[in-house]
Structure formats: structure tokens, C-alpha cells
Amino acid sequence: MFNKRTLAIIKRELKMKLFSKSFILMTLLVPLFMIGIFSVQYFVQSLSGEQRSDLIVISDSDEILNKVQNEIFQTGPFKSGDLTTRFEKIELANFKSKLNEFKPDILEQRITGVIFIPSTLLQSKGVEYYSSNPNNSSLFYKIKPSINKALVEIYFAGKLLTEEEIKFARKDVEINGFRVSSDEKVAEEGYGNRIAMVLFSFLLYMALIFSGSMTMNAVVEEKSNKIVEVLLSSASSTELMAGKILGTVIVEVIQMAIWLSPIVLLISTSWFLIPAEFMPQMSFGFILYFLFNYAIALITYVALYATVGAIFDNPQDAQSGVWPLLMLIMIPFFIALGMEANAQSSLAQIASLFPFSSLIVMPARMILVEVPLWQILLSCAINIVVLLGIFKLAGKIYRIGILLTGKKPKWSEVFGWLKMSS
Template identity: 35%
Template sequence: MSRLKYVIRHEFRLTAANKAFVILTILGPFLIFAVTVLPSLLAQSPGTVASGKPLALFGAPPLVEQALKATFSGMGIEVERVDDAATAKDSVLDGSLLAFLSLEAGWPDNGKAVWYSKSGAEITLYSAASAVLEAAAREARIVESGIDPALVAKVLSPPSFEVIKLDKGGAEEARGSDAFVEVLMTVLVFVMLIYMTVLLYGQMIGRSVVTEKTSKTVEIMLSSVKSQDLMFGKILGLGLAGLLQYAVWVSMAFLLKRFVGPLLGLSLPASISTGNLIWLVVFFILAFFLYSSAYAALGAASEDEQHLGQMAWPLIMFLIVPLVMINTLVTTPDSTLVVILSLFPLTSPIVMLARVLVSSPPVWQLALCIALLVMAVAGTAVLAAKIFRVGILMTGKRPKLKEVLRWVTVK
């Protein structure tokens, strides 16, 4: 055990002193900020895209013009009336106009409305314009047909509809579609975090093991420490570095929620709660140990980094599956397929975490998931230690699967 300590310390230092590690640790929260808070910031004021440029308007009837002006001034965008369509198009091209909305004579029934812009990508703006035009056209047609506008409003008013999430404690939580989008965002962020860090650390361990072979340090190491000390030293050393990274991120999330959020008048999604952050760390630790033991075994059985890359593919597939299925996970968190995936150790850390975030999985499933994970970690570690012991000394040739299986049975 005393030797293991030195290996852990050495591997931790090598990892934590790495520039890429420091950058990722510091920038990580900003990336998360960009993914979580920025979209809602942008959604609140689409005017930020406009950067102060006016919108040109051609051929609109006065009522429509008023309605457009009212809508766009709310976004901080000025609407200017122009008389020459050709000049307006030029101004859009040279960048002095944000966009140009042209209504042909006879609009809405006998003419088109056209939105001209440089990129055609300012979807929030032209959908706003389109909505205003639609309402204006509808009103104009109603007036034309002689129907009482009040009657129309009554006919078209939407009936009431609410979504309520039931919790075991009897608490009822109103959930609009906004709340669901928030949860979806949190799931995305957490799942991406686990996926990225587990993959990153797994590959670091695999590479570290292969480097031990290619840099020929393994013999001198084995003359001092046992092979399992070397392997677990690597896993635990990098694991500590990973935990340090998560500690930095989680505390930054807290700071953001407590101090920075209120300061900017923003709120982090309610789903980034203390409980959920703890689940994130728990599933990271379990996934980390499972994948890093597997990667250590793969590293020991590979000839070089390239070979490791090829051999790691089947493993990475299991990390990618939940990512591809994220839509299914979030919309049907309790379907049979999702429940199975949330119990199967290679996919369960990500899938169960997503389930915990969107619904309340039964306690027995959570317990079973964690028990299976812990057993899988122990089993993988034992197997990996055996493969590692023999594989680490094999250089210069690519072992066949049959050989690797034989290493496992060597006493």
C-alpha cells in the first residue's frame, strides 16, 4: 500500500500539472455556462442579434406597420419605412440594414411578403414578423367577411391545459414546456459532462499504460512495485485528478447559482440542485472506475496508441448509445428499454443519471443499478489486473484475443 501511494502521487502530478487539464478545469464551467444560461439570455432579448441596425419596411399598410413597429421596438429594433426596394436591398448587402421586409401590392391575398437578409438565419426575427403579419392578415379577412371580431376571439381562444409532475412526497410541481426544456438542458449538460470526462480519463489511462510499454519504463517500475500497484496507482491518481476537476466545477456551479445568477437577474435551471449534483459525482466516480479499468486492460493488451484506439471502439460505443438515445431517455424515462439500459453497467451511469433528473425511478432500481455497477467495477478491475500483469510486458506484437483470454486464466 505504501508504494501505491507514490504511484498515485506521481500520476496525479503528471495529470494535474498538464496544461490541457488546467485549461479544461477552468474553462469547463464557462462552457457549461455557455450551454445552459446563454440560450435563455439570448431568448430573452433577440435584439442582441440585431446590433442596433434598423429593419427596413416597404409597402406595408399603416395598421400592419404599427403592429410591426410595436413588436420590434420590444426587441430593441427600429423599423424604418423605405420607398425604394432596390436601394433597401443594397443597404442590406452593405450591412447598414439588418433586413428588409417587402410587402407586395395586394398583400395579403394577391401579393407576397418577402424577408430579405444577408444570412437568412435570424429565425427569431422573421418568425416574429411572420406572426405579426399572420395576425394582421387574419384580422383584415375577418373584417372583410363581416364577422364580429369578438365572436372570433371567443371561438379561437385556447382551452386551459396544465402539466403537473407528481412527486412521491405528494408534492405537485407545475411544469410548463419551459420547465421541461430546462430539465432537458440539464440532462444534456450532465450527460455530456460524464461522457466527455469518462472518455477523456479512460483514454488518458489507456495511453498512460501504453506509454509505459513504448517508453520502456515498465521494467524498472516492476522491479520496484507490483503490477497491480502500478495499474491501480494510475487509475487512482487520474481519478483524483478527475475528482478535483469535478470539485472545481461543482463549486463553480454553486457560486454561479448563489451569487452570480442573482446579480445578473438570471436563474440557473432548478434541476441543477444539490441532490442532482451529488448524483452526477456518484455516477461519474462509478463510470470512471468501470471504464478506466477496462481501458487499463486494453492499454496493456495494445501494441501502441494506434492499436489502443482501434481496440477501444467497442467500449466507446457503449458510451455513445445513451447519447444517441437522449431523446428517448428524456421523453420515456420509464420505458422497458430505458430501464434495462439504466441497469446495464456499461450504459447505466449515464442513463440512470438522466432518469433521476427527469423522473423518480423506483428506489430498488437505483439500488440495483449501483450494486450492479459496483460489482462490474470489481470484476473489471480483477480481470484488468490479470491482463495488465502479463500484457504490460508484451511488446513488439499485437496479441490475439485468444492469447489475452489465456492471460486471464494464468494463475
């Protein structure tokens, strides 16, 4: 399979791709694109908090209204004018009819919402919020502490407690994450690794889909412009496929290494000044593992994409054949993103060892937690076995598909090819 013909094909792929405009553009644009996405997200998040809110606070108790008013007047959003409040005292029995009065205003967004703090619910701190958008977390973030503080003060007012004790009661629990690993030090965990996980998973996801579809289109093109028969008169279909895939893999790994070089510099030098909480904790070994895993993932997926390309003789049909592959990449990607909540859930553990998903989930998991060495080795072994199997199956389908033109084959026919001798 690996001989001078495979080598000639690999060389051609490298020559055509490494020096192509699209390679250079992609190499430069993807990092810009990533930075763009992160900044857009940051921007959108900060925008959503800046929206003006007009609230009406209703209670049956003057004490509650006064205290809450005092607290809210001291908050930043109120001072900056982003938050306006009106306070109304109402008997409990009249609340429903009062709410109906406000209904048109709420629906037409003239007021953002109504906060109802009945004195009867003081002990349970049950506060009701009526709005057309009742799950506005950025609003809650602004007013919750003020309301909490007011209620706590009222509750403890009659009891003989010192200011300090009240302060303690008011305070929320703070959980600081410390990463325990086999290293000596126990490091306090910032956002760095979570950002890195999203970044790495996203890179992997995008690069796989992109290089896969590029290869697929190249195979369809070879097929539709008929050069493939000339090539097959010199090389076998396996040599052709292997050359094509390995050529693509080499190009893509080089590209990925270029993309990762800033991260290598980030973790190995102190050239960049970034806040400690954004600093990912990552070893150089992990970067190497990531590239190795990427190469395996590429061979697996690119072989599958090339096979789909070989089955169809025009890009439109090939697109329709590609959705099972997209699922194989997208589902693990979303599992990986979901691990932000808990990287040790059983879903995460299984997915990081399961064929195909392991290729995307395992590196993400390794960024978040320390994965036992045996699991890493097992996942590598599983992936390599899957890769060999895929290569064999793909080779069979490729061999038959590559010269078939005309009618779009049915999936049942494609499975039939697997049983054929040639």
C-alpha cells in the same frame, strides 16, 4: 490488491497530476469552454432569426390579402425591415404558371419564398409555402400568428361573435409544466433542469473520455518507455493497475467537485441572481450521488481504457482500439440528451438501468424526473457488479498485454488471453 505498493503508486499519480499545469488549466478552462459553447449556441440561434426575408403572399381573395397585409404590417420584423412582403392576387387556375415565373428568383434567393393562401382552403387553414428552404421554423415563428389571426377574423366575420369570443378562438393552447415529486410542493418547471441535464451529461461525457484517454496514453507510455518491467519487479500487475486507476479517479473526482461547486452554491445560497425559470431544482444529495456515480463510471471506463493501453505499444494503434469504448460512452450520452423530449420513455427507463449506459443516463434522468429509489439503488448495484467484473477482466488482459511488444495483437488473440491462466 490495496497495500503499501498500491498506495505508493496512487501517491505518485496524485503528485504528478494534481500539481501539473494541465490539471490546473483543465480545471479552469472546462467551465469557460462550457460557457462558451452555450453562448455560441445562443448566438447562433439568435442569428438565424435575424436573417432578412422577402416574401410574396398570393391569394385569389382580396379579403384575405388585405387582412393578412394588415396583420403582417403590425409585426416587429416588418417594422424593423427584416421582413418585406409583396401581395398578389391571382386566379386559382393561374397559380402554377405564376409559381414557375417566381422559380428563378426563389432558386437564386432573390425572394425567400411564396405563401399561397387559397380561399378554398380557408376552413382548414391550409396554407402552402414554396421556398428553396421550406422548413424555416424561425420564419414561421414570425408570420404564423399574423396569418392565423387574419384567417380567424375572416372566418368569424360573418358570424355574430363578440370580440372576446374571437380572441379566445384565436388563442393557442398553453401548457405549463409543473413538476410533481414526493415533496410537498408542486413546483412550476422552468428550463433550469433541462439546461442542468445537458450540462451535467456533457460534463460527464467529456470528463470520462478525457480522463480515459489520458490514462490510456500514460499506460502506453509506461509500456513503450519500458519502465513497466521495473515496476512489475516490485508490484504485481493488479497492484499497478489498481494504483493507476484509483489515482486517476481521485484526481478526477476532485476536479469534478471543483467544477460543481458553483452549482452547489447556486442551489444552496441566494448569492446568484438568475431568473427563476433558469434555476435548476436540485438537491445537495443529488450532487453527492452524481460524484459517487462519477467515481464508479471513472473506475469502469478508466479500467477499460487502461486495458486498451496495455494491449498496444504505441498511441496510434491504441487510438484504433478505442472506438468500442467511445461507443459505450457516446450512445448513452445521446440517449441522455434525447430524454429532453421524454425522460419516462421505455428507452430512457431501460437505458438508466442497463450496464454502462446507466452510468450516464441515470443521473440525467434524475435531474429531469423523480426516479423511484429502487431504480436508483438497482442501477448502483448493477454498476458495481459490472465494475467488479470489468476490473477482473481488465486485470487479466492488462497482465499479459503490458509486457507484450512488437506486433499489434488481433482481437481474437486478446480474447485468448482471457482464457490463459496468467
